[in-house]
Amino acid sequence: MNFDHITRPLTEDEAKAEAERIMARSFYGPQTPPVRHMPTSFRDDTPLPAYGNTPPVHQDDKRIVPAWAAGIAVASIGVGAGSVGLGCCAWLVLNGLASVTLNGVLMVTLPFAGFAMAVTAIGGAISKARSAVTNNVYEGSVTQNTEINNTSNQRGIFSRTRNDVR
Structure with missing residues (x-):
């Protein structure tokens, strides 16, 4: 029999594995399935060349990150980069506006004011051209009834009045 584990202390990994085995046996009994160990490193056993660089070895991609994550x-990287770009743009615009003179503002706004005045004039001309001329001539008899039918209901504190003009 091998009694090495009694004479030397267990490492942290060995102690953790042994504690998990003991707890699994106490919960599930002796029919506990064996623990499946996943390799945490890759060992390349191909012989190294006598001289020169070592050729690359294919290592499988075993990422745990889901596609949605x-x-x-x-x-999020795109949004962050976009917000940095917008921040730089705002800084440039505001930095340029901080050193603006009155003549510069007037020269920049002059085309907009001229365009707005032209649009207003064209809109006014179109509205005048579209306004219809109406000459309403009514022919026939006119009847005027001034009879008012007034009904009122009152129950408790609520009341309702209905006026019908005929």
């Missing part, structure tokens, strides 16, 4: 990460 990677998509959110990429989207």
